[in-house]
Amino acid sequence: MAGTDPAETSHTAARYGVPQVPALHVHRPRLVALLDRSPSAPLVLVSGPAGSGKTSLVAEWVHEGAPGEPVGWVTFEDDDTRLWQALLDCLARMGLEPPRAMARPQPELLLGRTRLRTLAAAITGSERRWTLVLDGYELRSAELAAEVAYLLDHTLGRLRLVFAARVDPMLPLYRYRLDDTLVEVRASDLALTDAEAAELLRRCGAALGPDAVHDLTARLSGWAAGLRFAARALARYEHPERSVASVVAQDSNINEFLLAEVLRAQEPEARRLLLATCVPDIVWPELAEVLAGPRAGHGLADLARANMFLEPVPDRPGCHRYFPFFRDLLRAQLAYEDPERAATLHRRAAAWLREHGMPVRSVAQLAAGGLWVDAARQLVGDLLVVRLVLGPDERLVEIARRIPVDASDPHACVVRAALAVAAYDPETCAHELARARSALASVPSEATDGGALVLSLTLIDLARACTSDEIETADALVDETRAQLDTTRNPAATLAGAELEALVEVAAAIIALRRGALGRARAALSRIDERAGLPIRFAAAVVGYRALVDALDGQLTQAHREATRAVALADDAHLPPESRNAAAAVALALVALERDDATAARQHLASARTCRSLLVDPVCRTVTSGVIAHLEAASGPDEPVTARLESISTRALGHDPWLAGWLRRQAAELSVAHGRADQALRALDAIEPEDGLGGAVVAAAAHAEQGQEAALAESLDLARTTARPLPVEVTRLLVEGVRESRSKSPRHATPLLERALRLAAREQVRRPFREAAPSVRLLLADNPQLLSRHRWLAGPSAASGIRISPEPTRTAARRTPVVPSARATGTRRREDPTDLSELVVEPLTAKEQEVLGHLEELLTTEEMAEKMFVSVNTIRTHVRSILRKLGVNRRNSAVRRARELGLFDR
Numbered sequence: 001m002a003g004t005d006p007a008e009t010s011h012t013a014a015r016y017g018v019p020q021v022p023a024l025h026v027h028r029p030r031l032v033a034l035l036d037r038s039p040s041a042p043l044v045l046v047s048g049p050a051g052s053g054k055t056s057l058v059a060e061w062v063h064e065g066a067p068g069e070p071v072g073w074v075t076f077e078d079d080d081t082r083l084w085q086a087l088l089d090c091l092a093r094m095g096l097e098p099p100r101a102m103a104r105p106q107p108e109l110l111l112g113r114t115r116l117r118t119l120a121a122a123i124t125g126s127e128r129r130w131t132l133v134l135d136g137y138e139l140r141s142a143e144l145a146a147e148v149a150y151l152l153d154h155t156l157g158r159l160r161l162v163f164a165a166r167v168d169p170m171l172p173l174y175r176y177r178l179d180d181t182l183v184e185v186r187a188s189d190l191a192l193t194d195a196e197a198a199e200l201l202r203r204c205g206a207a208l209g210p211d212a213v214h215d216l217t218a219r220l221s222g223w224a225a226g227l228r229f230a231a232r233a234l235a236r237y238e239h240p241e242r243s244v245a246s247v248v249a250q251d252s253n254i255n256e257f258l259l260a261e262v263l264r265a266q267e268p269e270a271r272r273l274l275l276a277t278c279v280p281d282i283v284w285p286e287l288a289e290v291l292a293g294p295r296a297g298h299g300l301a302d303l304a305r306a307n308m309f310l311e312p313v314p315d316r317p318g319c320h321r322y323f324p325f326f327r328d329l330l331r332a333q334l335a336y337e338d339p340e341r342a343a344t345l346h347r348r349a350a351a352w353l354r355e356h357g358m359p360v361r362s363v364a365q366l367a368a369g370g371l372w373v374d375a376a377r378q379l380v381g382d383l384l385v386v387r388l389v390l391g392p393d394e395r396l397v398e399i400a401r402r403i404p405v406d407a408s409d410p411h412a413c414v415v416r417a418a419l420a421v422a423a424y425d426p427e428t429c430a431h432e433l434a435r436a437r438s439a440l441a442s443v444p445s446e447a448t449d450g451g452a453l454v455l456s457l458t459l460i461d462l463a464r465a466c467t468s469d470e471i472e473t474a475d476a477l478v479d480e481t482r483a484q485l486d487t488t489r490n491p492a493a494t495l496a497g498a499e500l501e502a503l504v505e506v507a508a509a510i511i512a513l514r515r516g517a518l519g520r521a522r523a524a525l526s527r528i529d530e531r532a533g534l535p536i537r538f539a540a541a542v543v544g545y546r547a548l549v550d551a552l553d554g555q556l557t558q559a560h561r562e563a564t565r566a567v568a569l570a571d572d573a574h575l576p577p578e579s580r581n582a583a584a585a586v587a588l589a590l591v592a593l594e595r596d597d598a599t600a601a602r603q604h605l606a607s608a609r610t611c612r613s614l615l616v617d618p619v620c621r622t623v624t625s626g627v628i629a630h631l632e633a634a635s636g637p638d639e640p641v642t643a644r645l646e647s648i649s650t651r652a653l654g655h656d657p658w659l660a661g662w663l664r665r666q667a668a669e670l671s672v673a674h675g676r677a678d679q680a681l682r683a684l685d686a687i688e689p690e691d692g693l694g695g696a697v698v699a700a701a702a703h704a705e706q707g708q709e710a711a712l713a714e715s716l717d718l719a720r721t722t723a724r725p726l727p728v729e730v731t732r733l734l735v736e737g738v739r740e741s742r743s744k745s746p747r748h749a750t751p752l753l754e755r756a757l758r759l760a761a762r763e764q765v766r767r768p769f770r771e772a773a774p775s776v777r778l779l780l781a782d783n784p785q786l787l788s789r790h791r792w793l794a795g796p797s798a799a800s801g802i803r804i805s806p807e808p809t810r811t812a813a814r815r816t817p818v819v820p821s822a823r824a825t826g827t828r829r830r831e832d833p834t835d836l837s838e839l840v841v842e843p844l845t846a847k848e849q850e851v852l853g854h855l856e857e858l859l860t861t862e863e864m865a866e867k868m869f870v871s872v873n874t875i876r877t878h879v880r881s882i883l884r885k886l887g888v889n890r891r892n893s894a895v896r897r898a899r900e901l902g903l904f905d906r
Contacts, residue, residue, distance in 0.1 A: 014070040014071075014094070015062060015063070015070070015071050015073070016070065016071065016072040016073060016090065016093050016094050017072060017073040017074065017075075017090070017093075018059060018062050018063065018071060018073045018133070019055065019059050019073065019075070020059070020063075021056055021059045021060050021063055022056050024200065024203055024204070024228060025053070025056040025059075025060065026192070026196045026199045026200050026203075027060070028053075028057060028060065028196065031057055031061075031185055031189060031190070032057075032060060032061050032064060032066060034183070034185055034189065035057075035058070035061045035066065035183060035185060036061070036066040036067075037183055038180065038181075038183050039067075039068065040157060040181075041160070041176075041180075041181045041182060041183045042152045042155070042157055042159060042160050042161065042181055043152060043160070043161055043163075043171070043176050043181060043182050043183070044160065044161070044162040044163070044182075044183045044184075045162075045163050045165075045168065045169070045173070045182065045183070045184050045185070046058055046162070046163065046164040046165075046184075046185045046190075047163070047165060047166070047167070047168050047184070047185070047186055047187065047307060048166070048185075048186065048187040048190040048307050049166060049187060049223070049262070049307040049308065049309050050166060050225070050257075050261040050262055050307075051223060051224060051225025051226065051257060051261065052187060052190040052191075052223060052224055052225070052307075053190055053192075053224035053225075054135075054164040054165075054190065055135055055136075055164055057185070057190070058133055058135070058162060058164050062133070067131045067160075069128060069129040069130070069131055070094055070095075070128065070130065070131065071131045071132075071133065072090040072091065072093065072094045072130070072131070072132045072133070073090075073132075073133045073135065074086045074087065074090050074132065074133065074134055074135065074137075075135045075136055076134065076135065076136040076137040077136070082109075083134075083137060083139070083144060083148075084109075084110075084111045084147075086134075087132060087134075088119075090132060091130065091132070094130065096122060096123070096126060096130065097122070109141070109143075109144065110143055110144060110147060111147055113150075116147055116150055116151055116154075117154070119151065120150075120151055120154040120155050123151075123155045123158050123159050124154075124155050124156050124158050126158065128158070129157070129158050129159075129160065130158060130159050130160070131160045131162065132159070132160070132161055132162065133162040133164065134161060134162065134163050134164070134165075135164045136164065136165060136166075137163065137165060137169075138165050138166065138167045138169070139163070139165075139169035139170050139171065140167065140170055141170065142170055145169060145170040145171050148161070148169070148171065149171055149172060166306060166307050167305070167306045167307065168305055168306075187307050187311075188311075190222075190224070191221060191222025191223070192217060192222040192223075192224055192227055193217070193222070194210070194213050194214050194217050197213055197216065197217045197222070197227050198210075198213045200224075200227055200228065200231055201213065201216075201227075201231045201234070203231075204228070204231035204232055204234075204235050205231075205235040206231045206232075206234035206235040206237075206240050207240070208234070208240055208241055208244075209241060212240070212241040212244055215244050215245075216230060216234075216244045216248065219244065219245070219248045219324060219325065220248060220323075220325055221309075221323045221324070221325070223309075223323070223325070225254075225257060226248075226254050226257075226325060229251055229253040229254045229257070230244075230247050230248060230251060230254070232253075233247045233251050233253070234247055239869065248325055249328065254325065255329055255332075258309075258325075258326060258329050259329070259333070262308070262309070262326075263329075263330075263333065269299075270299070270303065270308075272292070273292050273296060273299045273300070273303065274303070274308070274330055275330055275333065275334045275337075276291045276292035276296070276345060277291055277292055277296065277300060278322055278327050278330035278331050278334065279291060279331065279334075279342075279345045279346055279349045279365070279368070279369070280349045280353070280361075280365060281321060281327070281361070281364070281368075282313055282316070282319055282320075282321050282361075283300060283319060283320045283321065283322075284316075284318070284319050284356075285297035285300075285318040285319070286352075287349060287352050287353075288300055288320075290348060290349070290352050291345055291348060291349060297318060300320045301320075303320075304320055309322055309323040309325075309326035310322050310323070310326075311323070331368065335369075342369060343369055343371060345369075346365055346366060346368060346369030346371060347366070347369070347371065347374065349365045350362045350363070350365040350366045350371075350374070350378070353365055354378070354382075359378070359382045359384060359492075360384065360393070360395060360396060362378060363375050363378050363379055363382075363384060363396065363399055364395065364399060366378060367399040367402060372402070372403045372404055372407060372412070373407060373409050373411070373412065375399060375403065376403055376407065376409060376411040376412040376414075376415045377409070377411045379396070379399075379400065379411070379415050380411040380414055380415065380452055380453050380456045381411075381452050381453075381490075381492070382452070382492045383452055383455070383456060383490070383492040383493060383496050383500070384396060384492075385400075385414060385415055385418045385456050385460070386418070386456065386459055386460075386496065386499060386500060386503065387499070387535065388400055388415070388418040388419055388422050389418050389421055389422050389459075389460060389463050389503065390499055390502075390503060390534065390535045390537070390538040391422075391535040391537060391538065392422050392535075392537070393535070397419070397422075400415050400416075400418070400419055401419065403415055403416065408435070408439055409439065410435075410436040410437075410439040410440045410453060410457075411436075411453060413432045413433070413435040413436035413439060414432070414433070414436050414453065414456050414457050414460060416428075416432045417429045417432035417433045417436065417457075417460050417461075417464075418456075418460050420432060421460055421463045421464045423612070424612045424613050424615055424616045426464045426467070426468040426616055429460065429461075429464045430464060430468075433457060433460065433461055433464075436457055437457070440453065440454075440457075451484070451487075451488045451489060451490055452488075452490045452492060452493070454484065455481075455484050455485070455488050455490070455493065458477070458480060458481050458484055459481060459500065459503060459504075461477060462474070462477045462478065462481050462503070462504065462507045463503060463507060465477050465507075466478075466506075466507035466508075466510045466511050467510060467616050467617050467618060468616065470655055471511060471514055471515060471655070471656065474507070474511050475511055477507075478504060478507060478508050478511065481504050481507075482504060485497075485500060485501065485504070498529060498532035498533070498534070499532070499534060499535075499538075501527075501528075502528045502529075502532070502534055502538065502542065503538075505524045505525065505527050505528050506524075506525070506528070506538075506541065506542060506545065508520075508521075508524040509521040509522075509524040509525045509545055509549075510545070510617070510619065512524060513545075513548070513549065513552075513619045514618060514619060514656045514658065514659060515658055516658035516659075516661075516662070516692055516693065518549050518552060518553050518692070521545070521549050522546070522549050522550075525542060525545055525546050525549065526546075528542050530542070530543075536569055536570070536572075536573040536575065537570070537573070537575055537579060537580070537581070539569060540566045540567075540569040540570045540573075540575070540580065540581065540584065541566075541580075541581035541583060541613075543562050543563075543565055543566035543569065543584070544562075544563060544566040544581050544582075544583035544584030544585075544587065545581075545583045546562045547559045547560075547561075547562035547563035547566060547583065547584055547587035547588075548563075548583045548584075548586060548587040548590075548619065548620070548623070550562060550587070551563075551587040551590040551591050551594075551623075552590070552623070552725065553725050553726070554594070554725035554726025554727050554728070554729075554763065554765070555726070555763070556591045556594055556595065556726075556763040556764065556765065557762075557763055557764075559587050559588075559590075559591050560587075560588065560591045562584075562587075563583075563584040563585075563587040563588045563591070564584075564588070566581075566583070566584035567584050567585070567588075570584075577607070577610035577611065578610055578611065578612050579611075579612070580610075580611050580613070581611060581613045581617075582608045582611035582613045582614040582617060582620045582624075583613075583617070583619075583620055585604050585605070585607040585608035585611065586604070586605075586608050586614075586620045586623050586624055586627075588600070588604040588607075589601045589604035589605045589608060589623075589624070589627045590623055590626075590627055592604060593627045593630055593631070593767060594727055594763070594765050594766070594767050595763075595764050595765065595766055595767070596766035596767055596770050598631055598634065601627055601631060602631065602900060602901065602902070603902045605624060605627060605628065605901070606900075606901035606902040606903060607902075608620065608624055609901065610844075618655070618656055618659055619659065622648075622656075622659040622662060622663060623662075625645065625648055625663065626645070626662065626663055626666040629641045629642070629644070629645050629666055629667070629670065630666065630670065630767070630771070633670045633673075633674070634770070641667075641670060642667040642670050642671055642679065642683070645663050645664070645666055645667040645670075646663075646664060646667050646683055648663055658693070660686070661686065661687040661688070661693050661695070662693055664683045664684065664686060664687055664695075665683075665684070665687060665693050665694065665695055665698055667680075667683045668680040668681075668683040668684050668695070668698045668699075668702070669698055669731075669771060670771070671683060671702075672698060672701045672702050672705065672771075672773045673771040673772065673773060675705065675773075675774055677702040677703070677705040677706045678702075678706075680698060680699075680701075680702040681699060681702050681703075684698060684699050684702075692722065692723045692724065693724075693728075694719070694722075694724035694725060694728030694729075694731075694732075696715050696716075696718040696719040696722060697715075697719045697724060697728050697729075697731050697732045697735065698728075698731070699711075699715045700712055700715035700716045700719060700732070700735045701731060701735045701773045701776070702773075703715055704735055704738050704739065704773065704775055704776075705773050705774065705775055709739075709742075709743075712735075712739060713739070716732070716735065716736060716739065719732050720732075726759065726760075726762075726763055726765060727760075727765050727767060727768050729759065730756050730759055730760045730765055730768045731768045731772075733752050733753075733755050733756035733759065734752075734753065734756050734768065734769075734772060734776045734779075734780075735773075735776065736752045737749035737750075737752035737753045737756070737776070737779055738773075738775045738776055738779055740752060741779055746779070746782055746783075749779060750783060750786065753779065753780065753783055753786055754786060756768075757786070757789075757790045757793075761790060761792055764792060766793060769793060844882065844885060844903070845881075847868075847878055848878050848881055848882050848885075849903070850868065851864060851868075851875060851878040851879060851882060852882055852894065852895075852898055852903065852904075853904070854867065854868075855879070855882075855891050855894060855895050856895050856898070856904060861875050861876060861879070879891065882894055886898065886901075
C-alpha cells in the first residue's frame with residue numbers, strides 16, 4: 001500500500017501523497033470541470049477500465065486546486081483490502097487526531113458501529129473538510145460498503161471520498177444520484193476525443209492528419225493507454241498515417257498490457273466467460289447462453305459494470321459488445337489456446353445468427369474464425385452471393401475477397417466469379433465459373449443447398465453473358481435462369497425473389513438493347529419494382545438503363561429526367577464514380593448531342609469514362625463512340641471519324657449486328673451532312689430496312705443529294721412503313737420537304753418543314769438541323785420567317801446554336817454544308833485519331849488524379865515527387881499511365897484533354 005509520501009503544499013490547499021501528473025498526460029479541462037461540478041457532493045466516482053487515465057485525471061484535478069481543501073491520497077495495490085487502516089493513517093497524516101479508542105492499529109476488516117460513530121464525530125467536530133482519494137480500491141464487500149455509506153451519511157458533508165477504480169464500489173449509487181450528491185466520470189467520459197488524441201500524438205512525435213487521428217481514436221475507442229502505446233509506435237514510421245490499422249492490431253505493448261493487466265487478473269470463471277463470448281461482434285443474452293452456458297448474460301452484465309472493455313449496446317436491451325481491440329485480442333488468445341474450441345464457438349454463433357434472421361452477421365462470424373469454406377458455402381446457400389453483383393454490400397465484399405484464391409470448393413469459385421462480374425472482369429468470371437462447374441461434379445446433391453449452388457452459378461453467368469456472350473447464347477441463359485427460379489426450393493430464393501428477378505430483367509433488357517428491341521427492353525425494365533428495396537447501385541443502374549432506352553428512342557425529356565434521377569440516387573448514396581453504371585451518363589450525353597449542347601455532351605462523356613462498366617457494356621460503348629464521332633465531326637473534316645466508325649461497326653457486326661448498324665447510321669448521317677452521298681450509301685448497305693434504325697431515311701437524304709428522284713421516292717416509301725426514333729422522323733420530314741420543293745414548288749415544302757420543327761420542338765431536338773444535308777439547309781435558309789418563329793433552335797447558348805446563312809447561293813449550298821466551326825461549338829480535335837474506341841479511356845486512379853493536378857500546376861517531376869513523398873520513378877510511372885489513358889503523348893496535351901473532359905472540376 002502506497003500513500004506515505006510527505007505532505008506537499010500548494011497555493012490552495014495541502015496535498016498528502018498526491019502523485020505528480022504524468023508528463024504525457026493531456027490536459028482535460030472538460031473532465032476537470034465535470035469533477036468539480038458539485039463541490040459539496042460527498043462522493044466522487046471515477047470509474048473506467050485499466051489504462052483509461054483515471055489516476056492522472058484525478059491528479060490533475062487535485063493539482064489545479066479544484067477540491068479547495070486538503071487532499072489525502074491513498075494508492076491501493078491489487079491485493080490490498082485494509083481500507084480502514086489506510087484511511088485512518090491518511091487522516092492522521094493530514095492532521096486529524098483520532099480519539100484514544102481508535103489510536104491502536106485495527107487489523108479487522110470492519111471498523112464496527114462504535115468506532116464508526118467515534119470517527120464520524122471526530123470529522124464533524126473539526127473545522128475543516130477532508131477529501132480522500134482512494135486510488136485503485138475496489139469496494140466489493142457489502143458489509144464494508146455499508147460502513148462507508150454510514151460514515152458519509154453521518155459526517156455532515158465534512159468528508160468527501162473520491163474513488164478511482166475499475167469497478168464501481170458496492171455503494172447505493174442510485175440513492176446518491178437521486179439526492180444529487182454524487183459526481184461521476186465514467187468510461188465513456190474518459191475516452192479521449194480526437195482533439196485530445198491529436199495532442200497526445202503530437203507530444204509523442206507522431207503527426208497524423210485529422211482523418212487518421214479519428215481512425216486511430218475510433219479503433220481504440222479513445223482508450224488512453226492504447227493511444228499512448230500506438231503513438232510511440234507510430235512515431236517510428238516514416239508514413240504513420242498508412243500504419244494506423246496495423247499498429248492497433250499488432251503492437252505488442254498494447255497486447256501485453258491487456259494480457260497482464262486485464263485478462264490474467266481475472267478469476268478463472270470470468271476468464272472463461274470472456275473467451276467464450278468474444279466470438280460475436282454483438283452478444284445477445286440468448287447467444288451468450290449458447291456460447292457459455294446458463295447465466296452467461298448476467299455474467300456479461302457484471303463484466304460490463306467492472307469496466308472490462310465491454311459496453312451495453314444502445315437500443316438493444318441486454319446486448320453487449322467488446323471494444324474492438326480487446327475483442328480481437330480475446331479471439332487471438334482463444335485461437336492460440338484452443339483452436340478447435342474457437343472453431344466450434346464460431347460455428348455455433350454463426351448458426352444462431354442465421355437461425356435468427358441475420359445471415360450477413362452469420363457469414364461475418366465464420367470469416368472472423370477463418371472458416372472460409374463454411375463462409376463461401378453460406379454466401380451461396382443463402383444466395384447472398386447475388387448481393388455481391390447487385391450492391392455490392394461492402395461488408396460481404398470484404399469477406400468474399402478474403403476467401404483464399406486456392407480454395408477449390410465450387411462455392412468459393414462462385415463467390416470469386418461474383419466478385420469478378422461486379423468488378424466488370426468477364427474473363428476472370430468465366431474462368432471461375434468453369435472451375436465451379438468442374439468441381440460441382442464431385443459435390444453430392446444434398447450439399448447444393450436446395451439448388452442454391454446451381455442457381456447462383458447460373459445467375460452470375462447471366463450477369464456476365466448479357467454483355468459478353470453472343471446474343472443468342474445470352475438469351476438462352478435468360479430462359480434457363482427463369483426456369484430455375486420457378487423450380488427452386490431454397491427458402492433464400494423466396495426471400496430474395498425481388499432482387500433475383502430484377503437481375504434477370506436487367507440482363508434481359510441489356511440483351512434486348514443489343515438487338516435494338518427498345519420496346520422489349522423498356523418492358524423488361526418496367527417489370528422491376530423499385531420499391532422492393534433494391535441495393536442503391538443496382539437501382540441507379542435500372543433507372544439509368546431506362547433513360548438510355550428513352551434516349552435511343554428519341555424521348556429526350558423523359559430520358560433526361562430518368563438519367564438525372566439515376567445520378568441523384570448514386571450521389572445520395574456517395575457511390576464512387578468507378579462503381580457506377582455508365583448508362584445514365586451515356587444517356588445524358590446522347591440527349592445533349594441531340595439538343596446540340598456540345599459542352600454538356602462532353603461533360604457527361606467524361607463522367608461515363610470514369611465508370612468501369614463502360615469497358616464491358618457494348619450498348620454504352622457503342623453510343624459513346626457515336627456521340628464522340630458527332631462531336632468531332634462538328635469541328636472539322638469527318639473522313640477520319642466516319643472511317644473509324646465503320647471500322648468499329650465491322651468489329652461489332654458478329655456479336656451485335658444492330659449496334660453495328662447503329663454506328664453505320666451515324667457514319668452515314670455524318671457523310672450526308674458533309675455532302676458525301678456515295679459514302680453514306682456504302683455505309684448503309686449492311687443495315688436492314690426493318691431494324692428500326694431509320695436507315696431508309698438517311699438513304700433518302702443521300703439520294704436527295706444525288707438528285708436520284710426514283711431512289712429517293714422508294715426510300716421515303718420504305719421509311720414511312722418502319723419505326724424510327726424521333727430525331728430520324730424529323731430528318732424524314734425535312735427530306736420530304738426537299739422532294740416537295742423540287743417536284744412542285746418551295747411553298748409546298750413549308751408545311752413539312754413546319755411539322756418537322758414542331759415535332760423537334762417537343763423534345764428540343766436540334767442535331768438534325770445542324771447536321772442536315774446541304775439541300776435541306778438551303779431549303780431552311782429560304783424560309784427565314786419560319787425559322788424566326790422557332791427561336792428555340794438557337795440552342796442552350798449562342799455559341800452552340802444553329803446558324804444558317806439567310807441568303808446562300810444554291811451552288812455553294814450543294815457544294816459545302818454550313819456547320820458550326822470549332823470555335824463556335826467549343827470543341828477540339830482529338831490528337832490521336834487512330835481508333836475511336838480508344839476515346840473510352842480507363843478512369844484515373846486517385847494518385848493519377850493528384851499527379852494530373854500537379855501537371856496543371858506545371859510542377860517538375862522532382863517537385864511532384866517531393867510534394868507527394870514518393871520517388872521520381874513512381875511519378876514517371878503515373879505520368880506514363882495518364883498519357884496512355886487520355887490518349888495523348890505529351891504532358892501539356894494531357895492537361896488540355898483533361899480540361900475538355902472536365903477532370904479538373906471534380
